[in-house]
Amino acid sequence: xxxxxxxxxxxxxxxHGMEHVLKQLPGHGNRAVFRRDEENLSxxxxxxxxxxxxxxxxxxxxxxxxxxxxxGILGFPWEPKDIVLxxxxxxxxVLRPLHYLQKKGRLHYEIAPVEPDGRLAPExxxxxxxxxxxxxxxxxxxxxxxxxxxxxxxxxxxxxxxGTVVFIDASQTAGLYPVLPEIWDADMVALTGHKYLLGxxxxxxxxxxxxxxxxxxxxxxxxxRSDEEEMPEEMPLRLEAGTQNDSSLSGLKLALAxxxxxxxxxxxxxxxxxQIEATLTLxxxxxxxxxxxRTPVISFTSEKYNPEDIGDILSGSFDIICRxxxxxxxxxxxxxxxxxxxxxxxxxxxxxxxxxxxQVTIALKEIFxx
Amino acid sequence: xxxxxxxxxxENCFADAKSFAYTLHLPINERMLNKLAxxxxxTVRRNFxxxxxxLKIDEEQQVKGILDENxxxxxxxxxxxxxxxxxxxxxxxxxLVSMEDTNE
Numbered sequence: 001x002x003x004x005x006x007x008x009x010x011x012x013x014x015x016h017g018m019e020h021v022l023k024q025l026p027g028h029g030n031r032a033v034f035r036r037d038e039e040n041l042s043x044x045x046x047x048x049x050x051x052x053x054x055x056x057x058x059x060x061x062x063x064x065x066x067x068x069x070x071x072g073i074l075g076f077p078w079e080p081k082d083i084v085l086x087x088x089x090x091x092x093x094v095l096r097p098l099h100y101l102q103k104k105g106r107l108h109y110e111i112a113p114v115e116p117d118g119r120l121a122p123e124x125x126x127x128x129x130x131x132x133x134x135x136x137x138x139x140x141x142x143x144x145x146x147x148x149x150x151x152x153x154x155x156x157x158x159x160x161x162x163g164t165v166v167f168i169d170a171s172q173t174a175g176l177y178p179v180l181p182e183i184w185d186a187d188m189v190a191l192t193g194h195k196y197l198l199g200x201x202x203x204x205x206x207x208x209x210x211x212x213x214x215x216x217x218x219x220x221x222x223x224x225r226s227d228e229e230e231m232p233e234e235m236p237l238r239l240e241a242g243t244q245n246d247s248s249l250s251g252l253k254l255a256l257a258x259x260x261x262x263x264x265x266x267x268x269x270x271x272x273x274x275q276i277e278a279t280l281t282l283x284x285x286x287x288x289x290x291x292x293x294r295t296p297v298i299s300f301t302s303e304k305y306n307p308e309d310i311g312d313i314l315s316g317s318f319d320i321i322c323r324x325x326x327x328x329x330x331x332x333x334x335x336x337x338x339x340x341x342x343x344x345x346x347x348x349x350x351x352x353x354x355x356x357x358x359q360v361t362i363a364l365k366e367i368f369x370x
Numbered sequence: 371x372x373x374x375x376x377x378x379x380x381e382n383c384f385a386d387a388k389s390f391a392y393t394l395h396l397p398i399n400e401r402m403l404n405k406l407a408x409x410x411x412x413t414v415r416r417n418f419x420x421x422x423x424x425l426k427i428d429e430e431q432q433v434k435g436i437l438d439e440n441x442x443x444x445x446x447x448x449x450x451x452x453x454x455x456x457x458x459x460x461x462x463x464x465x466l467v468s469m470e471d472t473n474e
Contacts (some may be wrong), residue, residue, distance in 0.1 A: 005383070044457075097466075139392040142377045184435075232430070307384075308382060308384060308387075308389070309424065309434065312422075312434060312443065313418065313422050315424045316420060316422060316435075316436040316439070317415070317418035317419055317420045317421070318418065318419055318420075319419075319434060323383070324382070324383065324384075325382055325383030326384065326385065327383060328383060339383060339384045341385075342383065342384060342385075363419075366417055366418055367414075369416075369417070370415075
């Protein structure tokens with residue numbers, strides 16, 4: 001019940017495939033022309049296909065979405081007095097790089113309020129775009145606290161009317177909903193492999209639109225142009241210093257290939273969330289209500305126990321692992337009407353069974369029975 | 371660290387959390403629970419698959435755990451946590467020694 005953090009189990013074949021790669025002779029990325037670097041190339045191709053991106057060289061491998069967001073935010077060619085607009089629903093992987101650059105005097109950022117379900121209202125964005133004229137909008141596709149999905153096509157269209165660069169955090173949605181930067185006109189997208197893409201930890205990607213030029217945050221060996229002091233201009237190598245995580249990328253590749261053949265049934269998955277929501281309401285918990293498109297995430301609080309206690313009881317007494325607290329998104333809670341103790345978050349996977357939902361239901365009823 | 375328990379900070383995602391996990395050298399049985407009950411208001415949820423207990427020492431200090439397991443989780447106040455932790459650990463050591471003395 002903690003799949004919004006790290007999915008479990010992984011897609012079939014991922015673990016075996018990774019073991020296979022680790023037992024083979026290692027690849028020689030860009031360093032041995034007579035050896036094929038097939039594992040990495042295939043993963044990049046599948047990522048480009050997932051995002052509907054024409055040129056797979058615009059996909060940069062990263063260790064996770066945090067890494068991708070840092071490369072995109074820290075490496076952006078900021079100009080004096082630039083303003084960034086982001087939202088109260090963002091994860092610290094967005095907020096902390098922005099805070100870091102603000103502290104360094106490189107930019108100033110503003111926080112857009114969100115609705116009580118965690119969404120950024122398009123009309124609110126429209127007003128803030130006029131007010132701040134931001135250079136960049138950084139916005140999550142789906143809240144990691146509530147699961148609410150933002151209407152990205154509309155938000156991006158408003159931002160583009162203002163000439164604002166749009167950076168999407170798709171950590172919570174890649175693998176569940178279409179993420180289509182080139183159709184939506186988004187400039188950058190960060191995603192991670194270890195959540196709903198069902199891949200291993202330590203994988204992720206950054207999409208960078210062809211007109212965006214980032215300075216490398218990391219520099220070092222690339223296997224090409226070794227005689228030059230600067231990182232090469234060629235993408236994606238410009239942003240990929242050092243040896244890649246071949247075994248994990250092969251795992252992500254296998255997960256992407258598997259998901260391509262086995263599309264997720266969101267209706268079935270969300271039915272399970274609604275079952276949990278019904279139980280929580282029945283036992284008197286306060287559920288963060290989300291209407292419309294959402295991820296398989298539900299957040300709640302109770303007057304009987306604080307979130308930490310509920311998490312401890314669920315894990316200690318019932319072997320149910322969930323996430324409690326601020327979920328690394330500390331600014332969202334006032335908008336949800338929740339204290340700084342945060343919430344309990346249950347997050348499902350496409351592999352969550354009816355029996356597991358039953359076990360959660362039994363546990364919740366027992367916990368809140370007296 | 372001593373031979374009665376080991377302690378480490380319980381990492382979590384709460385603001386200003388001062389929680390510590392104590393791994394005891396013996397499991398928390400009914401007799402230990404009775405002794406702990408003398409420290410404050412004890413609640414035991416025996417209907418859970420693994421019985422859960424929560425001890426409210428005062429408004430700022432709380433201890434919880436699973437019956438027959440070895441781990442106690444203690445939470446202290448933001449302002450006064452170091453002193454509270456020190457006092458708690460002394461009481462805990464005394465309790466554990468007393469459990470040994472009676473050979474249970």
